Structures are given as structure tokens and as C-alpha cells.
Amino acid sequence: MEKVICLDGWRFDFPKRLLVRAAALLDSGMKPTEVAQELKLSERDIAVITLDLLDKRNAL
Numbered sequence: 001m002e003k004v005i006c007l008d009g010w011r012f013d014f015p016k017r018l019l020v021r022a023a024a025l026l027d028s029g030m031k032p033t034e035v036a037q038e039l040k041l042s043e044r045d046i047a048v049i050t051l052d053l054l055d056k057r058n059a060l
Contacts, residue, residue, distance in 0.1 A: 005052045
């Protein structure tokens, strides 16, 4: 199952399982660059995931 993140006119598609794992690693205290290396993501991808996660938390 895919989840779409739209950010500044750009569209990013990520598997939901990947987003859950990234969120769990970030919550555990890992730095975004470490999460990117662990999950084999580009810096751009982890930046988009991190910003989306922070936006959702601020909205609550």
C-alpha cells in the first residue's frame, strides 16, 4: 500500500511500511541521516518523511 506525500507542489510515493519504520526509528532518537542510511533512503526522501511527520505532530 502506498502513501502519497505532497510538499510544495512535489509528489512523493512511499510504502506505508517504510513510513512506519522511519517514524519508529526517528522516535527512538536516531538522527534523520542515520535513519536514511538504515533504510537506504536518499537525503531528500528522509527530509520529506521527517517534515511530513513533524507537520502531522504539530497539527495535533
